């Protein structure tokens with residue numbers, strides 16, 4: 001049976017398990033793609049152009065802004081980041097779904113953009129946004145510490161940011177708490193299946 005192609009926007013405070021959950025979804029759902037952002041920052045480590053990001057010059061990025069190619073864009077630590085409209089529309093028109101992993105502020109801009117579209121636009125028809133919640137602030141801190149990728153100062157910053165992000169959870173259509181990973185993943189899959197009519 002054919003199901004509705006979805007434009008799935010997912011946000012979560014850092015350390016909640018968003019990347020883990022998205023990787024699990026992409027592994028299982030071969031018809032769900034991942035939206036690759038554009039950035040003007042330099043690639044780090046093993047990052048590859050067209051996989052981790054589309055790495056663009058400032059000039060090229062600014063041209064694309066002028067052309068209206070971005071659904072949203074922002075300047076973070078002196079570099080531009082943005083989500084292109086065209087690749088997302090293309091995936092949906094092919095009948096596939098796409099996940100956009102974006103912070104609360106970026107998600108708000110995307111939501112505003114989608115709201116401005118006519119009701120018959122595939123982006124609007126397939127739109128859903130999900131906020132992933134930590135079971136508690138103590139557990140969030142523990143996950144950040146166990147992950148071992150952030151300095152104590154960065155962990156403090158992420159914990160402070162998390163408060164503000166969690167305060168905006170009401171902006172999202174759906175909320176899923178990542179308590180037990182397997183159970184949270186199951187709830188996320190059930191939600192996606194129900195919204196797309198995949199049952």
Ligand code: ADP
Pocket residue numbers: 012013014015016017018019020021143144146147178179180181182184
């Ligand atoms: P995010 O992408 O939201 O920053 P990650 O996917 O990197 O978060 O997860 C943060 C850490 O927490 C990782 O070490 C991950 O293995 C772990 N983790 C994710 N989900 C759970 C869970 N439900 N229970 C315990 N640990 C988890």
Ligand code: 5GP
Pocket residue numbers: 037038041072073074076081082083102103106
């Ligand atoms: P990094 O350079 O570490 O990969 O990302 C830095 C920041 O840019 C992160 O907070 C990340 O969420 C944000 N970011 C990545 N892609 C996008 C995007 O497409 N749009 C916006 N607004 N922010 C992004």
